[in-house]
Amino acid sequence: MSxxxxxxxxxxxxxxxLVLLGEAAVGKSSLVLRFVNNDxxxxxxxxxxxxxxxxKCSLPTRTxxxxxxxxxxxxxxxxxxxxYYRNAQAALVxxxxxxxxxxxxxxxxxxxxxxxxxxxxxxxxxxxxxxxxNEGSNEAAGESTPAEGGEDEATNDENQAxxxxxxxxxxxxxxxxxxxxxxxxxxxxxxxxxTGVNVAExxxxxxxxxxxxxxxxxxxxxxxxxxxxxxxxxxDTRVNLGERAAATPKEGCAC
Amino acid sequence: xxxxxxxxxxxxxxxxxxxxxxxxxxxxxxSTKCNSQxxxxxxxxxxxxxxxxxNTLNLLxxxxxxxxxxxxxxxxxxxxxxxxxxxxxxxVPNRGLPETLRARTSLSQIGSSKxxxxxxxxxxxxxxxxxxxxxxxxxxxxxxxxxxxxxxxxSTGLLLFPEFRxxxxxxxFVSEFESVGEVDEHGENEELILERWKAKxxxxxxxxxxxxxxxxxxxxxxxxxxxxxxxxxxxSFYEDAKDPLSSFTAGDTKFLVLTKGPLYLVxxxxxxxxxxxxxLQLEALYMQILSTLTLPSLTHLFSVRPxxxxxxxxxxxxxxxxxxxxxxxxxxxxTLLSALECLKIRKAHRQTISNALLKAKVNSLLYGLVVAGGxxxxxxxxxxxxxHPGDLQLLFNMIFEAEGVKAGGGESWIPVCLPGxxxxxxxxxxxxxxxxxxxxxxxxxxxxxxxxxxxxxxISTNKESFFELQEMRNTLVExxxxxxxxxxxxxxVDKGRPNTTDIVPGTVLHHFLYKSKANVQFTMSSxxxxxxxxxxxxxxMSTYNNLHTSIHAKHTHVKVHYCVSQSATxxxxxxxxxxxxxxxxxxANRNALAQSASKIVQWVQKEEERLFIIGGAIF
Numbered sequence: 009m010s011x012x013x014x015x016x017x018x019x020x021x022x023x024x025x026l027v028l029l030g031e032a033a034v035g036k037s038s039l040v041l042r043f044v045n046n047d048x049x050x051x052x053x054x055x056x057x058x059x060x061x062x063x064k065c066s067l068p069t070r071t072x073x074x075x076x077x078x079x080x081x082x083x084x085x086x087x088x089x090x091x092y093y094r095n096a097q098a099a100l101v102x103x104x105x106x107x108x109x110x111x112x113x114x115x116x117x118x119x120x121x122x123x124x125x126x127x128x129x130x131x132x133x134x135x136x137x138x139x140x141x142n143e144g145s146n147e148a149a150g151e152s153t154p155a156e157g158g159e160d161e162a163t164n165d166e167n168q169a170x171x172x173x174x175x176x177x178x179x180x181x182x183x184x185x186x187x188x189x190x191x192x193x194x195x196x197x198x199x200x201x202x203t204g205v206n207v208a209e210x211x212x213x214x215x216x217x218x219x220x221x222x223x224x225x226x227x228x229x230x231x232x233x234x235x236x237x238x239x240x241x242x243x244d245t246r247v248n249l250g251e252r253a254a255a256t257p258k259e260g261c262a263c
Numbered sequence: 264x265x266x267x268x269x270x271x272x273x274x275x276x277x278x279x280x281x282x283x284x285x286x287x288x289x290x291x292x293x294s295t296k297c298n299s300q301x302x303x304x305x306x307x308x309x310x311x312x313x314x315x316x317x318n319t320l321n322l323l324x325x326x327x328x329x330x331x332x333x334x335x336x337x338x339x340x341x342x343x344x345x346x347x348x349x350x351x352x353x354x355v356p357n358r359g360l361p362e363t364l365r366a367r368t369s370l371s372q373i374g375s376s377k378x379x380x381x382x383x384x385x386x387x388x389x390x391x392x393x394x395x396x397x398x399x400x401x402x403x404x405x406x407x408x409x410x411x412x413x414x415x416x417x418s419t420g421l422l423l424f425p426e427f428r429x430x431x432x433x434x435x436f437v438s439e440f441e442s443v444g445e446v447d448e449h450g451e452n453e454e455l456i457l458e459r460w461k462a463k464x465x466x467x468x469x470x471x472x473x474x475x476x477x478x479x480x481x482x483x484x485x486x487x488x489x490x491x492x493x494x495x496x497x498x499s500f501y502e503d504a505k506d507p508l509s510s511f512t513a514g515d516t517k518f519l520v521l522t523k524g525p526l527y528l529v530x531x532x533x534x535x536x537x538x539x540x541x542x543l544q545l546e547a548l549y550m551q552i553l554s555t556l557t558l559p560s561l562t563h564l565f566s567v568r569p570x571x572x573x574x575x576x577x578x579x580x581x582x583x584x585x586x587x588x589x590x591x592x593x594x595x596x597x598t599l600l601s602a603l604e605c606l607k608i609r610k611a612h613r614q615t616i617s618n619a620l621l622k623a624k625v626n627s628l629l630y631g632l633v634v635a636g637g638x639x640x641x642x643x644x645x646x647x648x649x650x651h652p653g654d655l656q657l658l659f660n661m662i663f664e665a666e667g668v669k670a671g672g673g674e675s676w677i678p679v680c681l682p683g684x685x686x687x688x689x690x691x692x693x694x695x696x697x698x699x700x701x702x703x704x705x706x707x708x709x710x711x712x713x714x715x716x717x718x719x720x721x722i723s724t725n726k727e728s729f730f731e732l733q734e735m736r737n738t739l740v741e742x743x744x745x746x747x748x749x750x751x752x753x754x755x756v757d758k759g760r761p762n763t764t765d766i767v768p769g770t771v772l773h774h775f776l777y778k779s780k781a782n783v784q785f786t787m788s789s790x791x792x793x794x795x796x797x798x799x800x801x802x803x804m805s806t807y808n809n810l811h812t813s814i815h816a817k818h819t820h821v822k823v824h825y826c827v828s829q830s831a832t833x834x835x836x837x838x839x840x841x842x843x844x845x846x847x848x849x850x851a852n853r854n855a856l857a858q859s860a861s862k863i864v865q866w867v868q869k870e871e872e873r874l875f876i877i878g879g880a881i882f
Contacts, residue, residue: 032579037671045672053667054579057677057692060729078671082579084556088678091726 021064021071022223024215027093029121030102031113032081035136038201039102040078043211048202055080058092065215072215093121097222098130098214103185105135105198106177111185118192130217132195132210135185139200141178436798439464440589443482456486465592466531467548469584470495471565472502477526477573478581480588484574494518498527510538521545525565526552526573534592535805537812543598544591547656550682551587554657555580558686579667586664587657593797594804597637599811600778600842602785603652606638608755610872612748616641617880619742624882625735627728629690632720635756637663639784640717643880651683652783658692662718668694669716674736676729681722693721693732697740699753715756717749760789763845763859766866770859771832771852774803775845777867779875786867786874802830803846810835810844825853834860841867 028036037055041047044063059078064071077092079085093099101117103110114133121131182198189196195213199206443459446452460482468487469477474495476484484491498520501508510519519541521528528545536544553561555577564571591598620631620643630650633640637659644650658679662668668675675694680686697717719739721732743749763772766788773793778785794800814824814835824835832851836843843864847856867874 041670041672047672049670052670053582053665055671056579056583056661056667057675057679059668059671059673059675060733061671061673076673078673080579084576084578085678088726 019066019070021073023073023075024098024218024223025075025077025096026098026100026214027077027089027096028079028100028102029089029093029114029117030081030100031104031107031110034081034102034104034107034110035201036081036100036102037078039100039134039136039199039207039210040076042201042204042207044076046204048204054082057085058088063211065211067212067215072218074211074215089120090124093125093129095126096129097126097218098132099125100132100134100210100214101194102134102136103180104137105180105185106137106140108179111135111180111188115188118194122192128219128222130195130214130219131192132197132214133185133189133192134196134210135180135182135198136201137177138198138205139202142176143178143198436464436801438462439592443486445483446486453486456482460486464533465588466529467545467584467588468494468527468529468531469548469552470527470529471569471571471573472499472522472525472527473570474499475570475572475574477577478584480585494520494529495527498522498529510541517541519545521549523549524562525569525571526561534801535808537808539815540599540808540812543601544588547587547591547598547653548584550653551580551584551657551660552577553682553686554654554680555583557680557688558682582667583661583665587660590660590664592801594801594807596776596785596787596804596807597652597656599804599807600776600785601652602778602783603655604638604785604787605874605876606635606640606752606755607760607786607870607873608640608751612751613641613873613876615746616743616748616752617643619739619746619748621880621882623735623738623742625728625731627723627725627731628721628735629724630720630722631735631739632722633717633752634659634662634720635717635752636715639876640752641880642876643882646881648684651681654681654683657681658720662694662720663716669696674733678726689726691723691726691728693719693723693729693736695719695733695736697749697752699749699756717752717756759791760787762791763788763863767859767862770862771847771855772845772859772863773847775843775860775863776807777844777863778842779867779871780840780842782875782877784875806831806833806846807844809833814842832856836860836864 028040030036032054037052037059038048040059040061041049041052044061055078057080061076061078063074063076065074066072077096079089079092099117099121101114101121103114105111118131118133121129185198186196188194195210195217197206197210197213199210201207443456443463444452446456463481465480467478467480468491469479470491471477474492476488476491479487479491498508502522507522508520510517512518515533517530517532517536517538519530519532519538521530521542526549528549530541530545532541552573556564560576561573564573564576597603616633620633620641624631624643628643629645629648631643632655633642639655642650658681661677661679668677675692677692677694678689679692680689684690695718697719699715699717719736721735723732740749743752763770763775772788774788774790776785776787790800790803794803810824810826810833813819813826814821814837822837826833828849830849831846832849832853833844833846834856835845841864843860845856845860845863847859871877
C-alpha cells in the first residue's frame with residue numbers, strides 16, 4: 009500500500025499481523041476502510057471471504073505496518089478463521105453496540121482466540137456504531153481499557169449531530185462490555201466507523217500493546233531500537249496516544 | 264422440453280405434446296410479430312399463398328387470437344395479402360417463444376411474415392459457412408424486388424418504439440431495479456409496497472421444497488409469503504403427480520420453474536424471454552448457490568433437516584444473486600450466447616501478457632486470469648482443465664458487478680466453488696485490482712467504472728496459498744509494467760468496443776453480436792450511442808432473444824433469419840462456425856444489411872486472434 013507519509017527520520021519499522029473477527033454486519037470492513045482509506049461507505053456490501061489490507065501506523069518511536077485480515081462475518085466462513093488468526097499478533101473483535109447478540113458472538117471469538125491463537129495475541133474488543141447511540145460522536149466514549157468506563161452515558165455533546173436516528177439505539181451498555189473486557193484483559197473501545205470516532209485510537213493502542221519481543225522487524229529497518237517498554241503498554245502511553253490521535257485523527261496513523 | 268399453454272398450467276416434461284401438430288405452425292409462434300401495419304409496404308408483387316393452415320390452430324388458442332386483435336398487424340415487406348393470410352399463425356402474443364417447433368413449422372413461420380419462401384433457400388445455402396459477399400447477396404436476391412417499398416420511411420425508429428409490448432417501459436425500466444421498500448411497523452404501507460412489487464417486470468424466487476423462502480429479487484419473504492405459499496402449492500401439486508411443472512403462462516406473464524434437488528427456482532417474467540432463456544438464468548442462479556455452498560453441503564443440509572432455512576448459510580450472498588438476476592433482466596449477451604467476451608488487443612500483446620502469467624506462475628496456481636471489466640484479457644490454465652463460461656460468469660459477477668469484493672479496497676481471498684469445474688469442493692481465489700491510473704499514484708481508484716476496472720484473478724486449490732499467489736501477482740504486475748502491457752490494457756479499455764460504422768463505414772447496422780462457437784466466445788459492437796439507455800438496451804436484447812429463439816427452435820434447420828418490424832430490422836445467421844445477430848433501423852435495405860453482415864463476419868475473421876483468446880496459455 010502507501011508509502012509512509014512520515015518522511016522525517018527513518019524509524020524502526022515492524023509489521024504486525026492483525027485479524028478482525030466478529031458477527032456479520034457489525035462494521036469490521038468499515039472500521040478497516042476508515043483506518044486505511046479514511047473513508048466510509050453507507051450500506052457496504054458484505055465482505056466475501058476475506059480482504060487483505062496493509063496500513064502503516066506511525067508511533068513516536070517506530071512505525072508499525074499492519075497487515076490486516078478483514079474476515080467475512082458469515083457463519084459459513086467461520087471454519088476458515090483459524091487460517092487468519094494463526095500467527096496473528098493482534099485481533100480486533102468487533103460487535104455492534106445496537107445488537108446484543110453480536111456481543112455474545114464476540115465473546116465466542118475471544119474465547120476461541122484465547123484457546124487457539126498464539127499466546128501473546130493482543131485482543132481489542134470494539135463496540136462499533138457509536139453514531140447510532142445518544143453519545144453519537146462523543147469523543148470521550150470508549151477509553152482504552154482497563155481505564156475507567158461507565159461515564160460515557162453521562163450526557164455529552166453531540167457535536168457532529170447529523171444522526172439519522174435521534175433515539176438511542178444502544179443495546180449494549182459501556183459498563184457491560186467494559187467489565188467483560190477487563191475480566192478478559194482486553195483492550196476496549198467504542199467506535200464509529202461512520203464518524204471516525206476512536207478508530208485510529210484502536211489501532212494505535214494495539215500498536216502500542218504489541219509486546220516488543222514479538223515484533224518482527226520489517227525489511228530494511230533496524231532491530232530493537234524501539235524505546236517503548238515491552239509487554240502490555242504503560243498507562244500513560246495509551247492516554248497520550250489517545251489524546252494525540254483524538255486531536256488529529258488523520259495524523260495518528262498514516263492514513 | 265416444455266409445453267407452452269396459455270392461461271393454464273402445463274405440466275410434465277413430455278415433449279411429445281399432441282397439440283403440437285407437426286404439420287402446422289405452433290400456436291406459440293411469435294417471432295414474426297410486428298407491431299404496426301406500415302402502409303408503405305403494400306404489395307409490390309403477389310406471392311403465391313402459403314399452404315393452408317390446419318384449422319385446429321384456432322381451437323388451440325382462442326386467447327391468443329383474441330389478444331392479437333388488440334395488436335396491429337404484422338409489417339413485412341412482403342405483401343399485404345400475404346400478411347392477411349398469415350393472420351392466424353401470426354396471432355400469437357409476443358410471449359410465445361415456443362421450444363417445440365417442428366422444422367417445417369418454423370420454416371413456414373419464417374415465411375409467414377417475413378422472408379416467405381426464401382427462408383428455405385437461405386437456410387440451405389448459408390448452412391455452408393461462407394464469408395463471401397457475393398454469395399450472401401445471392402441469398403437475398405429474392406428480396407430485392409420487395410425492397411423499394413420499405414425504404415422511404417425515415418428510419419428514426421431504431422428501437423425507439425418498444426419492439427415488443429413487454430418492453431414498453433421506456434421511463435420506468437430504471438425503477439425495475441429499485442427496492443420496493445419495507446413494510447413499516449404497523450403494516451400501513453403494505454399495499455403500496457405490494458403495488459410496487461407487482462409492478463416489477465421480472466421476479467425471481469428461490470424456495471425450498473418445504474416451502475421456505477430462500478431468496479427473492481424483490482420484496483422480502485414476509486411481504487410475499489402468501490405468493491411463495493401459492494407457488495409452492497402449485498409446484499408440489501404437480502410434483503406429487505410425478506409430472507413436474509416446468510412452466511406456465513398467465514396473461515402476458517410467464518412462469519418458469521426449475522427444480523434442483525431440494526430447491527425450487529422460479530422466474531416470473533413479463534419480458535420477452537423464452538423458456539430456455541429463463542431456464543438458463545435460473546440455472547445460473549442455482550450455480551451461484553452451489554458456488555457459495557457446494558453441492559454436498561447443500562444436499563447435506565436438506566437431508567439432515569428438510570425444513571432447513573437456507574437463508575442463513577447463504578447470508579451475505581444475496582447481493583450476488585441480485586446482481587446476477589439484474590444482469591439477466593437488463594439483458595446479458597453472455598447468458599444469451601453462453602459465451603464470454605474478450606478484450607480486443609493485438610495477438611502479440613496478448614501473448615506477452617500470457618507469457619508474463621506463465622513466467623510468474625507458482626506451483627499452487629490452478630487458473631490465472633487477467634480480466635478487464637468482465638472481459639477476458641488473458642488466461643492460463645493447466646492442460647487438462649478447461650474453464651467453464653458459466654463459472655467465469657459467476658466470478659465476473661462477483662468481482663465486477665457486486666460491490667463486495669471491490670469495496671473492500673484491498674486484496675481478497677475468497678473460497679469459491681466453481682460448479683462447472685467441480686461442484687463438490689472449494690477453490691480459493693486471490694483477487695487484486697490493478698490501478699490503471701497514473702502509475703505513480705498509489706491511492707485506490709474510486710472513480711473507475713465496472714467496465715474500466717482490471718482485476719488479476721489467481722485461483723488455487725490450496726487454501727493456504729494466499730501469500731504465494733500474492734507474490735505471483737507482484738511478479739506479474741512488475742512484468743506487465745515492464746512490458747508496457749498495463750498501458751496496452753488501459754488503452755484497449757479506454758477505446759471500448761467498436762461501433763458498427765467503424766467496422767463497415769456507412770453501414771445500416773446499429774449493433775451486432777458475434778459468437779465464435781469453437782472458442783465459446785463472443786464479440787459485439789458498442790452499445791453507444793443507440794443503446795446507451797437501459798430501456799433501449801433491454802429492447803435490443805429482446806430483439807436478440809427473439810432472433811436467438813427463432814433460430815434455435817428445436818427441430819428447425821434455419822440458418823438465416825430475417826425479421827422486419829416497426830422499430831428495427833434484425834437478422835440472424837448461424838453456421839457451424841459462428842452465430843451472428845445484428846440489428847438495424849426499421850427500414851434498412853436488405854441488401855445493404857446482408858452485405859454489412861457479411862462484412863462484419865469478414866472483419867471478425869480477419870481480427871479473430873485479437874477478438875478472441877484462441878487456445879490460451881496452457882501449462
